[in-house]
Amino acid sequence: MHKVFSILxxxxxxxxxxxxxxxxxxxxxxxxxxxxxxxxxRVLYAxxxxxxxYPASMTKMMSLYLxxxxxxxxxxxxxxxxxxxxxxxxxxxxQIWLKPYEIMSVxxxxxxxxxxxxxxxxxxxxxxxxxxxxxxxxxxxxxxQEWGLENTHFMNTSGLHHEEHYSTAKDMAIIALHLIQEGxxxxxxxxxxxxxxxxxxxxxxxxxxxTNKLLRTLEGTDGLKTGxxxxxxxxxxxxxxxxxxxxxxxxMKEPTNKIRDQEVRKLMEYGFSLYTSTIxxxxxxxxxVFHDIQGKPSTSELYVxxxxxxxxxxxxxxxxxxxxxxxxxxTLPLQAGQMIGVMEYRSDDGTKSIVDVFIKDHIEKLSYxxxxxxxxxxxxx
Numbered sequence: 001m002h003k004v005f006s007i008l009x010x011x012x013x014x015x016x017x018x019x020x021x022x023x024x025x026x027x028x029x030x031x032x033x034x035x036x037x038x039x040x041x042r043v044l045y046a047x048x049x050x051x052x053x054y055p056a057s058m059t060k061m062m063s064l065y066l067x068x069x070x071x072x073x074x075x076x077x078x079x080x081x082x083x084x085x086x087x088x089x090x091x092x093x094x095q096i097w098l099k100p101y102e103i104m105s106v107x108x109x110x111x112x113x114x115x116x117x118x119x120x121x122x123x124x125x126x127x128x129x130x131x132x133x134x135x136x137x138x139x140x141x142x143x144x145q146e147w148g149l150e151n152t153h154f155m156n157t158s159g160l161h162h163e164e165h166y167s168t169a170k171d172m173a174i175i176a177l178h179l180i181q182e183g184x185x186x187x188x189x190x191x192x193x194x195x196x197x198x199x200x201x202x203x204x205x206x207x208x209x210x211t212n213k214l215l216r217t218l219e220g221t222d223g224l225k226t227g228x229x230x231x232x233x234x235x236x237x238x239x240x241x242x243x244x245x246x247x248x249x250x251x252m253k254e255p256t257n258k259i260r261d262q263e264v265r266k267l268m269e270y271g272f273s274l275y276t277s278t279i280x281x282x283x284x285x286x287x288x289v290f291h292d293i294q295g296k297p298s299t300s301e302l303y304v305x306x307x308x309x310x311x312x313x314x315x316x317x318x319x320x321x322x323x324x325x326x327x328x329x330x331t332l333p334l335q336a337g338q339m340i341g342v343m344e345y346r347s348d349d350g351t352k353s354i355v356d357v358f359i360k361d362h363i364e365k366l367s368y369x370x371x372x373x374x375x376x377x378x379x380x381x
Contacts, residue, residue: 031051032252034173052151052166054161056232057226058235058237060157061172067129088123093119098120104124114190149175179224192223193210214265218240226257237250290359296364302340309353311347313349333365
């Protein structure tokens with residue numbers, strides 16, 4: 001399933017370009033930049049997007065993807081304990097000063113990676129999953145190959161500089177899309193934290209402060225990853241969600257962190273300015289009908305708990321869309337107000353809105369005597 005999604009994602013990102021604008025209009029100081037709308041995978045802006053550059057700590061997005069995948073597959077739990085190796089404790093750069101043989105939880109290490117970009121923490125998690133950092137890096141490169149990222153190659157889990165450790169603005173955006181899809185709200189709950197602590201209430205307590213300052217200055221921003229080395233310059237992969245519309249923007253090799261933040265902000269604001277929206281359904285409105293011949297009653301309306309809003313490009317003729325209902329696996333009885341599925345709305349330009357739907361009525365399962373009554377009524381008729 002992941003492989004099919006990867007192929008489709010790569011094809012979509014290759015095809016869905018909007019008309020080009022001046023290449024350096026919003027990010028004149030960056031070496032490369034890229035902007036994409038998440039639900040449609042539509043590219044909104046691109047500049048030198050395939051040029052191989054050093055990604056620095058944006059590398060950790062691939063590490064985080066494999067960590068979240070291991071958690072989702074049941075191979076790792078947030079409460080698992082990790083024994084810190086001498087290798088992990090020896091990492092330079094951003095760190096939380098882990099000690100050899102110290103024990104930390106997966107949750108604490110994830111916070112250290114997502115908030116403070118801790119190199120020692122990401123290596124410790126990599127070793128927990130793959131025994132060694134080297135083995136984990138092999139998994140990272142295999143994943144990049146599976147996604148068709150021909151201009152990406154990793155030499156470590158953290159982004160510490162190496163001549164053969166490189167990626168592109170486009171590839172970083174693709175990794176970000178996969179990371180958001182795999183990690184969902186749980187991942188974003190980590191990357192959106194502005195600060196936290198590890199080793200709370202101990203002499204070795206460390207205050208984690210997010211390297212992404214746009215979390216506090218750009219409304220709707222909830223991730224993803226900054227990066228800096230002297231060779232890479234200042235980099236960031238940013239994701240921002242406004243009114244249900246999510247964008248991912250990447251800038252690489254900026255001269256200062258201030259200019260980096262200014263230019264990626266302009267990039268995101270440009271992206272949001274391309275879209276308008278319409279309300280398809282009001283809060284509480286019925287959007288579909290549930291039907292089960294074994295239910296009593298056999299039908300019930302399905303409704304939404306919030307307004308359903310669909311975004312579309314301003315240059316579209318009108319907000320044309322298709323909708324599709326997907327029911328979750330269920331067993332009768334169903335309780336009134338129970339979430340029973342999702343409704344996906346897709347505009348003609350590919351932008352999607354996915355909302356939960358809820359059942360209006362309590363539905364019992366037909367009893368033996370209910371079946372008898374039904375059979376008799378059919379005979380009478």
